[in-house]
Amino acid sequence: MTIDVAEEHRMIIDLVEKFVDNELMPLERAVMEREASGEPVSLIKEEEATLLEKCKKLGLWALDAPEPLGGAELPTTVMLAIQERLRRTVTPFIFPPDSPNLHMLMDVATPEQKEKYMRPYAQGEMKSCIAISEPGAGGDPAQMRTRAVREGGEWVINGRKIWVSNVPSSDFVILMAVTDPDKGARGGITAFVVDKGTAGFNVEREIRMLGGARTYELAIEDLHLKDSQVLG
Numbered sequence: 720m721t722i723d724v725a726e727e728h729r730m731i732i733d734l735v736e737k738f739v740d741n742e743l744m745p746l747e748r749a750v751m752e753r754e755a756s757g758e759p760v761s762l763i764k765e766e767e768a769t770l771l772e773k774c775k776k777l778g779l780w781a782l783d784a785p786e787p788l789g790g791a792e793l794p795t796t797v798m799l800a801i802q803e804r805l806r807r808t809v810t811p812f813i814f815p816p817d818s819p820n821l822h823m824l825m826d827v828a829t830p831e832q833k834e835k836y837m838r839p840y841a842q843g844e845m846k847s848c849i850a851i852s853e854p855g856a857g858g859d860p861a862q863m864r865t866r867a868v869r870e871g872g873e874w875v876i877n878g879r880k881i882w883v884s885n886v887p888s889s890d891f892v893i894l895m896a897v898t899d900p901d902k903g904a905r906g907g908i909t910a911f912v913v914d915k916g917t918a919g920f921n922v923e924r925e926i927r928m929l930g931g932a933r934t935y936e937l938a939i940e941d942l943h944l945k946d947s948q949v950l951g
């Protein structure tokens with residue numbers, strides 16, 4: 720795809736292209752050998768750490784985050800061109816942080832949540848994942864069954880989530896649950912921020928996906944959260 724971009728953005732895209740050629744493609748053999756032996760198509764910690772260090776040095780970091788967060792505020796068209804370059808290799812890599820969660824936090828997090836989660840996340844000091852999909856519902860929020868109810872001034876959450884990516888490496892999870900069944904998908908679903916290791920947040924099993932990725936099924940059992948864990 721050819722996209723008209725400003726000269727400074729063209730330079731970033733060229734830099735990404737070189738990064739793919741020089742840093743990611745040389746890892747393809749190791750990644751494919753892992754897949755052939757039944758392991759996930761993923762990078763090992765040392766490989767990822769080296770790549771992240773290089774990204775920081777090159778300024779390939781927080782590319783679509785706002786400038787006050789140390790980001791480059793690249794427009795969507797440039798991000799698309801960057802994604803296209805990254806997909807030239809089978810080596811799985813994204814420039815941190817993965818932006819959908821960052822943008823959700825930017826839009827709705829409270830000032831305290833921004834300080835605790837969003838800032839370190841934008842700096843690459845924390846990782847996160849998002850748990851929406853459910854067995855029997857897929858990505859359809861109208862069928863979501865995970866319930867959050869008020870009990871003694873807290874939220875108590877029960878339910879199951881499936882196909883959640885990046886669970887083992889995440890420091891916190893954005894978890895969606897139904898808080899008002901009458902409204903359901905039309906205003907009755909609330910997002911919570913759950914810290915890793917919170918009692919009641921159980922990783923039930925690893926799921927092998929086509930293409931070598933891994934996702935996870937979660938069993939949420941009497942997970943107690945305070946109001947401060949409601950996102951926004």
Ligand SMILES: Cc1cc2nc3c(=O)[nH]c(=O)nc-3n(C[C@H](O)[C@H](O)[C@H](O)COP(=O)(O)OP(=O)(O)OC[C@H]3O[C@@H](n4cnc5c(N)ncnc54)[C@H](O)[C@@H]3O)c2cc1C
Pocket residue numbers: 848849850851852853856857858859860861881882883884885928932934
């Ligand atoms: C590699 C991989 C990683 C994933 N990572 C995550 C993750 O991190 N977190 C997570 O929560 N999930 C994750 N998922 C699950 C994913 O988001 C979907 O829930 C799952 O793949 C089911 O897909 P679907 O919604 O297209 O299928 P279905 O739920 O069967 O839906 C089929 C189609 O109907 C449409 N549809 C469904 N409900 C409605 C509706 N109410 N109105 C209009 N259209 C509707 C869907 O958009 C879709 O096009 C992952 C899936 C994969 C394959």
